[in-house]
Amino acid sequence: MTSIKKVTLRDLANHLKINTSSVSRALNPKTRGMLTPELVAQVEKIADELGYVQNTMAYALKTGRSMNIGVIIPDLMNPIYPPILKGIINVLSQASYTPLIAYSENNIATALDEIKKMKMRQVDGFILACAFRQDEAVEYCLANHLPTVTVGRSLDAHKLDQIVIDNEAGIKLAIRHLISLGHKNIAFASGPLDISDGNQRYEAFKKEILANGLTLDESLIVLGDEFTEISGINLGERLIKQDKPFSAIVAGNDLVALGCICALESAGLACPDDVSVIGFNNMPYLSLFKTPLTTIAIPRMEMGKNAAEVILNRLINPEESLKNITVTPELIERGSTSIAKT
Amino acid sequence: MTSIKKVTLRDLANHLKINTSSVSRALNPKTRGMLTPELVAQVEKIADELGYVQNTMAYALKTGRSMNIGVIIPDLMNPIYPPILKGIINVLSQASYTPLIAYSENNIATALDEIKKMKMRQVDGFILACAFRQDEAVEYCLANHLPTVTVGRSLDAHKLDQIVIDNEAGIKLAIRHLISLGHKNIAFASGPLDISDGNQRYEAFKKEILANGLTLDESLIVLGDEFTEISGINLGERLIKQDKPFSAIVAGNDLVALGCICALESAGLACPDDVSVIGFNNMPYLSLFKTPLTTIAIPRMEMGKNAAEVILNRLINPEESLKNITVTPELIERGSTSIAKT
């Protein structure tokens, strides 16, 4: 009850004048059957009375399973991660696993640090949402045989379980949407190309422009190095300055899109009247924005759920073949895209 | 290096033909001084070569300190928590502590569950952002002598360390701002009154209205039971329906304010032209909204930082007197408030 000292298995055993092993068996659903129901009931009663809670540290030390999964996301502030985390946590906690959450500041060295800290804490596996296309933090997990799944961003090489976004399908949706509105001169404001999602969207853009019979004007492709508003502002400004005609921008993600809109406005251009803008991710509250952003939604909670399921399964079946789960994006039409003027 | 088996202190000791205790001492900065620098160097070298990482579980079991702090927030999706978390994590990780993060779904029973799970994991202390004014989950921590600090929401009784918002100062700022714009009929759309922040803002509203010589019209105070947009919509509708004149709404928080604006628009009223609305919290991206919300900002990262510092200090000084840190809010003027019409 209101005991100040911790109650251990031994305490329960002493109270009942039985052995700790019997107490352990009584409290574990899997071994409970070995004991008489009466003993089990007695143990449960006294455990409840004394307020016994298992010491996971001791369990972990003994069994080698910490029941912890390390989860690393790039950035706590980016609103796309909470739903992914929620998906992860829901599945993990159902299976009595606990997430150890850290953020990498979008930095491989920090990620590696966190991974090592988590290794100290004997995590049973990793869910990494922070991977770069080449990433020594991820490679470290691989080299140390730490069960690992990436979610969203992935390595170039398919060396581990991964949950990926069908970025090509997403960009196709975006471009077809713009084309259906009559746009011909479509610009692309990229995210970082050293991140798979950034790169895949960039490659998909070029491919889809050509696939739809438009001409690919390389000068309408501007390369950013971050998935941030700031980067979007820079890219927007660059696009505007070069004075080449364009009536629409496909952005690497929503934050970049928001930055582009900001740059357009600063230059006296209206979105969508002068330039349509389309984002990627469908971050929260977009519908309430001054310019409600048309975007490509991804099923974030599902991605988290998938990631957790995959890592849990990997722990049980270490030898199973590599998983590669692809989630499908969806177009969300809002007010930042409209019919092309000319 | 790429060892598949875990490297233990014993492995290092065997390699160097010394005792594990020497290895332990060499690796611990505090006991390093007991050994010859040469030995220390040797141990560090071999530890590095074999890729030794300490087993925190064993450390925890031995020392009784898990170096984990349990952190419970009400809701992962609410954008005000990430900055608080960030503040917490930054301080904790500096001190080699790791947060165990869970969310309570704004539900005392769930919070209690999570607390018990964390107790199993031997957390050294708790940071709770999920407290209700009466809260048996918090009481459980108290009763079990688990070092605990609340951040933001607090118990009615000051029984434990707490980081609180000066809600009265915040509401004062809001009301004075509206009065300076000529508003006289000011409504209040409350948050839940069983949460300290909700209740304190409600009480402060009544007090400040009177303190400024306005008449307190109880019918202009509508009570919600959640800090959500949905609740805000309901409250806005109720305010509009009763057909009493009001030119401004003070909302329990930003989400409620956003809901009010939504209700106003549905009723054909414009914000701020017909009704000014002011929120609380200054959630992210508000400046980009269609109606950029005027609000009361709170220093969220600082709150998290404070909470972590307080709990860390409490671990070192269990007998110190109860802490009560108050953070000060600030008015952020945006476009949702303007001069009263009449």
Place this chain on the structure above:
DNA sequence: GTGAAAGCGCTAACAC
């Protein structure tokens, strides 16, 4: 069906 005993990896008296 239950007990005895070993040991997970580590730290911290206590020796010398």
Place this chain on the structure above:
DNA sequence: GTGTTAGCGCTTTCAC
């Protein structure tokens, strides 16, 4: 300055 030893709380083989 370094070794020896016990033991944190738990699970699990091996007895009986």
